[in-house]
Amino acid sequence: MRVGINVHLLSTTHTGIQHYIRALVPELVTQATSHEIVLYGEPAQLPVTAGERVRWVSTSRPLRSGAQRVLWEQTVLPRLLQKGGIDVFFSPAFVLPIRWGGIGVVTVHDLNFEVSAETIHPVRRAYLRRVTRWSTRRARKVVAISQSTASDIARLYGVPNQNLAIIPYGLDAFFTPENARVLEPMVRGRYSLPERFLLFVGTLEPRKNLPRLLEAYALARRQASLPPLVLAGAPGWQHERILMQARRLGIDQHILFAGYIPREHLPGVYAAASSLLYPSLYEGFGLPPLEAMGCGTPVLASNTSAMPEVVGDGGLLVDPRDTRQIADSILRIIRDGELRQRVIERGLERARLFRWEDAAEHTLRVLEEAYLSSSVR
DSSP: OEEEEEOGGGGSOOSHHHHHHHHHHHHHHHHOTTSEEEEESOGGGSSOOOOSSEEEEOOSSOOOSHHHHHHIIIIIHHHHHHHTTOSEEEESSSOOOTTOOSEEEEEEOOOHHHHTGGGSOHHHHHHHHHHHHHHHHHOSEEEESSHHHHHHHHHHHOOOGGGEEEOOOOOOTTOSHHHHHHHHHHHHHHTTOOSSOEEEESOBSGGGTHHHHHHHHHHHHTTSOOOOEEEESOBOTTTHHHHHHHHHHTOGGGEEEOOOOOGGGHHHHHHHOSEEEEOOSOOSSOHHHHHHHHTTOOEEEESSTTHHHHHTTSSEEEOTTOHHHHHHHHHHHHHOHHHHHHHHHHHHHHHTTOOHHHHHHHHHHHHHHHHHHHHTO
């Protein structure tokens, strides 16, 4: 079987989807010992070396913008797949080429643009709605990263259950308490972190529910002396509203914007934090809570979408639309030592369940099933 994989999304921003590609594809290549792999993208973006079983196909120039990538995916890529004799094409992010008539497998990470449409830029929302609906119906198999996402795909796009495979993310091996403690002194100095602080990690955008988090933090501060809140993440759509709201609430002096922090430094940041606060409105999976649990950091997360699947009993789950409940839970996780210890211990156990080796094994099985299903039709 000759498998083609599009990894061009690695040329753009750093998000959970880019990390999914970086973590999954090398492991997938390692396990696919009896298959050929053709990677479409830039070799510098991924630690996979060309060889007897692996071939790279690069563009004449990197696809830095979303518009460039979309144009390439829908015009150039179909011809390359045909020319390369690809048996199964794997798209790790939402989109199959419309002009590709062969077997396709696509991963859908969430349907935020359907479920929480108001939190997505209108242009991006319109594009993703159209191409994801078409891709999921056209694909031989659809990989969903959680049961929550699979249910959304079945309900909103009518994809039958037999075409869906639920394969969660894994946890990188360096998210451990031991590595976190080693990194902590370095990251404290590098990012000027306070002695004690609460932490949010993620793109600064509406669906992360930051307005309610700031309201809850301000509410909790009226009842207790809380450490500062550090927001670690790249600016997203409407991010400028966050600082404006902090000023309106009178807490801007207690909110620190750390910016994007490379993944290799995050274990130290989690170790330094008193707790991760992640009351996101909607997540297809939710990597930060899993990473924090793996490092032994108490987690407060939403009780909606995929969060309960990831966090389980390894964190404190709250209604993300209930500001009072978020505030009360922040106070509990700061004040109640027994609760904190219980959450830490259960979080560590929970985090061990998620492995990239398992994700790659299951994904390879899906690709093989898609290929074999064509021979019986």
